[in-house]
Amino acid sequence: MKAFVMKKLDAVGFMDKPIPKPGPNDAVIKTTRALICTSDSHTVHGAIGPRQNLTLGHEAVGVVHEVGTEVRLFKPGDRVVVGAITPDWGDLASQAGHSSQSGGALAGWKFANVKDGVFAEYFHVNEADANMALIPPDVPDEMAVYCCDMMSTGFMAAENAEIPIGGTVAVFALGPVGLMAVAGARLRGAGLVIGVDSVPERQDLARAYGADAIVDHTKEDAVARIMELTNGVGVDSAIEALGSELTLQNAIKVTKPGGTISNAGYHGKGDYVSIPRLDWGVGMAEKTIRTGLCTGGRLRMERLIRLLQTGRVDPTRMTTHTFEFRALDKAFELMDKKLDGVMKPLIVF
Numbered sequence: 001m002k003a004f005v006m007k008k009l010d011a012v013g014f015m016d017k018p019i020p021k022p023g024p025n026d027a028v029i030k031t032t033r034a035l036i037c038t039s040d041s042h043t044v045h046g047a048i049g050p051r052q053n054l055t056l057g058h059e060a061v062g063v064v065h066e067v068g069t070e071v072r073l074f075k076p077g078d079r080v081v082v083g084a085i086t087p088d089w090g091d092l093a094s095q096a097g098h099s100s101q102s103g104g105a106l107a108g109w110k111f112a113n114v115k116d117g118v119f120a121e122y123f124h125v126n127e128a129d130a131n132m133a134l135i136p137p138d139v140p141d142e143m144a145v146y147c148c149d150m151m152s153t154g155f156m157a158a159e160n161a162e163i164p165i166g167g168t169v170a171v172f173a174l175g176p177v178g179l180m181a182v183a184g185a186r187l188r189g190a191g192l193v194i195g196v197d198s199v200p201e202r203q204d205l206a207r208a209y210g211a212d213a214i215v216d217h218t219k220e221d222a223v224a225r226i227m228e229l230t231n232g233v234g235v236d237s238a239i240e241a242l243g244s245e246l247t248l249q250n251a252i253k254v255t256k257p258g259g260t261i262s263n264a265g266y267h268g269k270g271d272y273v274s275i276p277r278l279d280w281g282v283g284m285a286e287k288t289i290r291t292g293l294c295t296g297g298r299l300r301m302e303r304l305i306r307l308l309q310t311g312r313v314d315p316t317r318m319t320t321h322t323f324e325f326r327a328l329d330k331a332f333e334l335m336d337k338k339l340d341g342v343m344k345p346l347i348v349f
Contacts (some may be wrong), residue, residue: 003055003120004328009046017152020124024068027128030267031139034347035059041336047268057119058084058111061141068119071128079135084149085296086110086131133301139308141211146305146315152294154180157264160290161237165189170233174202176318178241184315186210196222223340226254261289321345
């Protein structure tokens with residue numbers, strides 16, 4: 001089969017690999033649709049260390065090609081969505097409620113981290129019964145693929161933010177995760193959702209997903225404007241969806257004492273992230289900083305699919321480009337360099 005790989009640091013390309021075989025509890029999926037994520041770029045540029053000939057990608061749906069002897073819920077021919085996070089559910093971290101960390105820090109994230117990812121004609125799924133979900137006939141592949149990561153991560157950001165019904169929330173950075181955090185904040189009952197970004201197309205999408213106010217940080221002081229919008233009190237919850245030290249600091253600054261800062265951004269550079277000491281109440285302002293890697297598992301995917309079926313959210317508005325698998329190198333360059341207004345490139349197999 002053909003696979004798109006990280007050949008070494010800062011180098012990608014296609015190569016031939018054998019079609020994987022499933023273990024007793026596993027499955028092999030024939031890929032139909034995939035999405036490129038900015039974290040794929042982070043990986044290629046060394047954010048998690050060197051990798052050689054590692055198949056990239058962690059957002060994909062497809063058709064079951066083969067299952068192991070102990071798989072009970074799926075059969076060849078089934079259309080399935082697979083979470084970007086595929087934990088080992090018997091691991092102690094999973095049993096403690098931290099499935100995305102099973103096997104060690106971030107080790108529930110297996111695709112294109114500790115095993116080959118999904119940018120191939122076929123990919124392997126561990127613990128298939130627990131890590132896949134059926135795609136119903138009324139949900140197209142190009143919509144279901146957003147459940148893998150963007151919806152799951154963005155909604156996790158809103159969940160971790162502990163947004164009270166009618167409360168206020170600021171979302172810093174309106175990329176795909178930030179946009180889904182806006183949608184998640186609205187779904188969780190926020191009374192005022194403030195989006196922070198400078199790109200007009202992202203601002204428009206944020207409004208469509210439920211943002212009540214937009215702050216352009218290139219035209220005004222974002223912290224001052226958010227404080228003005230909240231009558232000088234600050235927000236109940238702030239969401240960092242970029243992975244930037246500055247945006248995390250600003251999220252802390254605008255959060256009221258007793259509030260929650262939810263970090264969903266991928267901090268791919270540097271050894272440390274600084275916290276503004278005084279705005280943190282010199283450590284005693286009861287501001288909670290929560291971090292997370294999106295939840296994996298069949299239940300999570302089934303719940304997200306239900307939101308698609310009932311029309312609660314349409315993530316396909318974020319698809320800006322479509323490429324065939326054979327042109328994935330061009331699509332990756334577009335995403336890596338953020339060219340042509342790209343947000344999410346859809347890959348068709």
